[in-house]
Amino acid sequence: MGKFGKIARRTFLIGSAAIAGGVAFGYFKYKSPVANPLLGDLKPGQAALTPYVLIDGTGVTLITPRMDMGQGVYSLQAMLIAEELDIGLDQVRVDPGMPSPAYYNTALSHEAVPFDPRDTSMMAETMRGVADAAMKFMGMQMTGGSTTTPDGYEKLRIAGAVARETLKAAAAKRTGVAVADLKTEGGAVVLPDGTRLDYTTLAPDAAGVEPVTEVTLREPEAWRLIGKDVRRIDIVAKSTGTQVYSIDLEPEGVVHAAVRLNPRRSGAPASFDASAAEAMRGVEKVLPVTGGLAVLADNTWRAFQAADAITVEWPAAAYPAEMQGHWDLLSAGFTKDNVDATPREAGDVAAALVRAGEAVVNAEYRAPYLAHAPMEPLAMTVLVGEGRADVWAAAQAPRFAQANVAKVLGLPVEAVHVHVQMAGGSFGHRLEDDAIRVAAEIANQVKGRPVKLTLKREEDMATDYPRQIAMARAEGAVADGKVVAFDLGIAMPSVIASQMGRQGMNIPGPDSQITAGAGDQPFAIPDYRVTGFRVPGLAPVSSWRSVGASTNGFFHDSFLDELIHAAGADPLTERIRLMDDPEGVKVLETVGEMCGWGASLPKGTGRGIGFCRSFGVPVAEVIEVRQTEAGIRIEKIWIAAGVGRVIDPQNFANLVAGGAIFGLSHAMSSEITYADGMVEQPNFDAYEGMRMPQAPVVEVKAVEGLGRVRGIGEPPVPPAAAALANAIFAATGQRIRELPLSKSVDFA
Amino acid sequence: MQFKVNGTVHEADVEEDMPLLWVLRDVIGLKGTKYGCGVAACGACTVMVNGEAVRSCQTLAGDLAGAEITTIEGLGTPGTLHAIQAAWVEHQVAQCGYCQSGQMMQAASLLAVTPKPTDAEIDEAMEGNLCRCGTYPRIRAAIHAAAASIQQAG
Numbered sequence: 001m002g003k004f005g006k007i008a009r010r011t012f013l014i015g016s017a018a019i020a021g022g023v024a025f026g027y028f029k030y031k032s033p034v035a036n037p038l039l040g041d042l043k044p045g046q047a048a049l050t051p052y053v054l055i056d057g058t059g060v061t062l063i064t065p066r067m068d069m070g071q072g073v074y075s076l077q078a079m080l081i082a083e084e085l086d087i088g089l090d091q092v093r094v095d096p097g098m099p100s101p102a103y104y105n106t107a108l109s110h111e112a113v114p115f116d117p118r119d120t121s122m123m124a125e126t127m128r129g130v131a132d133a134a135m136k137f138m139g140m141q142m143t144g145g146s147t148t149t150p151d152g153y154e155k156l157r158i159a160g161a162v163a164r165e166t167l168k169a170a171a172a173k174r175t176g177v178a179v180a181d182l183k184t185e186g187g188a189v190v191l192p193d194g195t196r197l198d199y200t201t202l203a204p205d206a207a208g209v210e211p212v213t214e215v216t217l218r219e220p221e222a223w224r225l226i227g228k229d230v231r232r233i234d235i236v237a238k239s240t241g242t243q244v245y246s247i248d249l250e251p252e253g254v255v256h257a258a259v260r261l262n263p264r265r266s267g268a269p270a271s272f273d274a275s276a277a278e279a280m281r282g283v284e285k286v287l288p289v290t291g292g293l294a295v296l297a298d299n300t301w302r303a304f305q306a307a308d309a310i311t312v313e314w315p316a317a318a319y320p321a322e323m324q325g326h327w328d329l330l331s332a333g334f335t336k337d338n339v340d341a342t343p344r345e346a347g348d349v350a351a352a353l354v355r356a357g358e359a360v361v362n363a364e365y366r367a368p369y370l371a372h373a374p375m376e377p378l379a380m381t382v383l384v385g386e387g388r389a390d391v392w393a394a395a396q397a398p399r400f401a402q403a404n405v406a407k408v409l410g411l412p413v414e415a416v417h418v419h420v421q422m423a424g425g426s427f428g429h430r431l432e433d434d435a436i437r438v439a440a441e442i443a444n445q446v447k448g449r450p451v452k453l454t455l456k457r458e459e460d461m462a463t464d465y466p467r468q469i470a471m472a473r474a475e476g477a478v479a480d481g482k483v484v485a486f487d488l489g490i491a492m493p494s495v496i497a498s499q500m501g502r503q504g505m506n507i508p509g510p511d512s513q514i515t516a517g518a519g520d521q522p523f524a525i526p527d528y529r530v531t532g533f534r535v536p537g538l539a540p541v542s543s544w545r546s547v548g549a550s551t552n553g554f555f556h557d558s559f560l561d562e563l564i565h566a567a568g569a570d571p572l573t574e575r576i577r578l579m580d581d582p583e584g585v586k587v588l589e590t591v592g593e594m595c596g597w598g599a600s601l602p603k604g605t606g607r608g609i610g611f612c613r614s615f616g617v618p619v620a621e622v623i624e625v626r627q628t629e630a631g632i633r634i635e636k637i638w639i640a641a642g643v644g645r646v647i648d649p650q651n652f653a654n655l656v657a658g659g660a661i662f663g664l665s666h667a668m669s670s671e672i673t674y675a676d677g678m679v680e681q682p683n684f685d686a687y688e689g690m691r692m693p694q695a696p697v698v699e700v701k702a703v704e705g706l707g708r709v710r711g712i713g714e715p716p717v718p719p720a721a722a723a724l725a726n727a728i729f730a731a732t733g734q735r736i737r738e739l740p741l742s743k744s745v746d747f748a
Numbered sequence: 749m750q751f752k753v754n755g756t757v758h759e760a761d762v763e764e765d766m767p768l769l770w771v772l773r774d775v776i777g778l779k780g781t782k783y784g785c786g787v788a789a790c791g792a793c794t795v796m797v798n799g800e801a802v803r804s805c806q807t808l809a810g811d812l813a814g815a816e817i818t819t820i821e822g823l824g825t826p827g828t829l830h831a832i833q834a835a836w837v838e839h840q841v842a843q844c845g846y847c848q849s850g851q852m853m854q855a856a857s858l859l860a861v862t863p864k865p866t867d868a869e870i871d872e873a874m875e876g877n878l879c880r881c882g883t884y885p886r887i888r889a890a891i892h893a894a895a896a897s898i899q900q901a902g
Contacts, residue, residue, distance in 0.1 A: 069844055070842075070843035070844025070845065070846075070881050071843065072843065231837075231840070232840060232842075234842070234845065235836075235837050235840055235842060236826050236829075236837055237826065237845075238842035238845030238848055239829070239833045239836035239837045239841070239842060239845075239848065239852070240780070240820065240821075240823075240824060240825060240826050240829070240833055241779075241780025241781070241819070241820030241821055241823075241848075241849040241852075242780065242821075242825075242826060243845050244779070245846065247782075247783065248779040250777075250779075256774070281763065299770060299774035299775065300770055300773070300774050300783070301766055301767065301769075301770035301774065304786075373880065374844065374846070374880060375782070375784050375790070375792055375844065375846040375847045375878070375879070375880050375881075376782070376784075376844070376846045377783070377784075423844060424782070424844050424845070424846030425843075425844040425846060425880050425881060426844075427880070454783075456786065457783075457784065457785045457786055457787075458786075650840055651840070654840060654843065654883070654886065655843070657882060657885060658843055658881045658882035658883060659882070660882070661882030661884065661885075662880070662881070662882050665880075665882065683785050683786075683787050683789055684784070684785045684787075684789040684790045684878055685785075685787060685789040689878065689880070690882075690884070691874075691875050691876075691877075691878065691884075692870065692871050692874040692875055692877070692884050692887065692888070693871035693872070693875055695882075695884035695885055695888070696885075697885065698885050
């Protein structure tokens with residue numbers, strides 16, 4: 001365990017282990033020490049041991065800087081810290097903390113470089129080092145990319161261990177007992193005679209001793225919390241209506257705001273008439289904001305009603321007004337000039353396809369724009385005072401929100417305090433901060449009064465930056481019962497360019513998301529190529545749960561399934577034969593065992609497999625569907641996922657099941673379309689998804705021990721659509737190549 | 749106007765057409781009932797009026813004279829969980845949790861009329877309650893568990 005002594009130094013001096021390529025992105029700044037964000041706010045009697053643990057006379061607070069949007073990461077982060085700190089989850093408070101550059105997300109930058117996340121070659125590690133530096137430079141504290149677990153797995157346990165050892169040092173100093181004779185248990189240092197010194201009483205002493213950073217992490221056999229079913233710390237609140245979300249905050253003197261924002265994203269209104277709105281009961285005033293208008297009123301409903309009463313004309317959109325225009329752009333987008341990257345190029349596909357001649361298999365696939373539409377619409381509160389502003393919001397990237405609010409208000413960044421809230425779902429929605437900026441603009445016009453902006457559902461849907469639309473064209477060949485050639489081109493807008501552009505950033509190089517979930521799949525096909533085409537001119541888009549892989553997982557695995565059927569091979573056996581990764585093989589074998597693959601099924605029933613490795617996690621899903629008089633019924637889904645190690649088994653299974661259902665829900669019946677430059681689905685009655693009667697039985701299994709620790713928020717999504725389409729093919733013989741599948745079949 | 753919520757009478761000066769949802773949240777200050785869609789398409793705002801589940805976003809203030817309104821806060825509290833809430837905790841149903849107040853109120857209304865529901869009866873009763881996190885399988889399991897525990901206590 002000696003190596004863990006080094007980890008503390010690597011993590012907290014941040015960077016001594018990073019590969020020092022050292023050229024780009026301000027490496028010098030990367031090397032400079034990072035101020036502890038908690039020291040500034042410390043009160044007398046408090047001691048901040050590390051940026052993740054805060055102890056005072058009233059208790060122990062664990063700082064969990066990654067936002068919880070339902071994935072249970074407050075619990076998970078607290079577990080990792082508490083495991084080493086020797087304290088129960090019922091003995092701590094959990095606080096998302098203030099945004100700070102010290103919480104930069106290392107694992108996220110690993111996903112930002114165009115390398116297979118499992119590739120540990122020199123080149124890949126070097127690039128990750130540079131990306132780390134860039135991430136640090138930008139101070140990116142971001143919840144996304146299923147990174148909380150891999151990012152925190154060591155970092156948070158070390159934080160707990162450093163805190164524990166420092167408390168022991170403080171106890172040794174106070175009592176004269178040697179550190180080696182001290183134990184820790186249940187939030188206290190225990191002396192040999194059984195005397196317990198609570199961490200809370202040791203906190204002032206601990207502030208006076210040098211932090212102990214040479215620590216040894218516990219062996220898995222000694223874990224009390226990790227790998228055990230632990231009751232989520234938010235579960236009672238969420239089962240009693242007492243969980244507070246952004247939308248529930250109501251500070252003293254709050255004024256309620258609603259907005260009408262440009263649904264075509266084309267700037268200020270061409271004209272508007274707010275006279276009717278201004279005359280309505282409870283309305284204080286109507287204000288201009290960037291790209292629209294805001295109403296201030298004495299309650300949410302009155303603000304909504306008044307916003308609806310404004311008549312407004314908007315300029316034309318910069319993207320095509322109708323859907324046909326969007327598809328035309330994609331269809332014409334497979335050009336040499338648009339090639340963004342060719343991340344997979346094995347053998348000679350062109351020659352293989354010529355050899356196959358007439359036997360070449362062709363297919364074209366489509367996937368629509370989708371809304372994030374979390375159950376809690378966007379809502380936030382902003383209070384602008386003299387030289388200070390406070391923001392209460394469920395922000396996935398609070399540092400961006402902080403910087404943007406500072407810019408809006410003309411304040412220094414450190415004068416803006418972002419209080420991250422629990423989110424009622426997100427799926428990537430809360431990575432964007434347009435609404436927070438607008439709330440700040442409103443609050444700046446009524447200084448000294450807290451403004452709570454709530455987006456009406458229709459407003460939230462109209463101004464959401466959707467999941468990318470995408471199209472794929474594929475050609476392939478089979479021989480001797482095997483898949484031998486596979487050529488896939490994918491055309492889509494660049495999500496990263498669109499999203500980071502709104503943050504004023506230009507990310508150079510290819511956008512790995514254009515081919516993510518397709519160009520990085522662990523298959524060894526002799527002649528194999530995947531090309532990404534970056535298509536300009538489409539609607540602005542944003543990261544949606546699993547990002548590029550959400551469309552590409554469907555394209556890649558649907559076409560693989562088509563080829564396997566063309567070869568007359570077994571869908572499971574042939575995928576295993578082609579698989580080039582032991583973890584992927586195990587995942588496929590596991591899902592096969594779980595469902596009893598190969599068993600004979602009644603007529604009208606079929607099973608399909610979907611496989612995708614995204615965010616480093618190979619996931620295989622088998623879906624069983626049955627044809628009924630009312631349409632296709634999804635009976636059951638079996639899922640196996642390779643995650644290295646499961647931290648919280650119950651939450652793992654729930655998150656995997658939920659992710660697959662999320663994927664199926666959209667694959668079945670969801671789409672966002674534009675007409676006259678505006679979204680045509682204003683609410684849940686038009687943006688359909690899975691409901692209780694359609695929910696299948698779900699069985700989940702983890703494959704552990706074959707890879708690094710990974711996050712599971714996103715990887716279950718990409719295989720779902722492919723598995724469902726492949727199952728429908730197995731049951732009916734109908735091959736569907738366009739999402740949502742409800743365009744082609746009915747669902748029971 | 750008067751509103752009897754969880755046994756307590758509240759006085760509120762609101763429009764006849766103000767939805768109960770906003771009377772509860774913004775006027776009375778009970779935030780457990782959630783706003784999801786405003787058009788009765790998601791069920792997040794479900795409460796019980798005279799024992800029956802309704803969408804509070806489409807229930808107007810002017811129609812509630814003399815009605816007994818029950819919200820999630822009236823079902824049980826963290827200290828004294830209702831059997832349904834206990835089952836929700838036990839099965840760790842919630843992920844983001846935002847739709848769950850409505851889910852539990854709908855389930856409470858179901859179990860009041862149908863103490864031992866079949867899967868088909870659960871499907872029918874719960875179809876209007878949307879969950880974007882995909883917790884449906886656990887909601888189903890928790891409803892069965894709550895039904896059993898209520899019967900046992902019976």
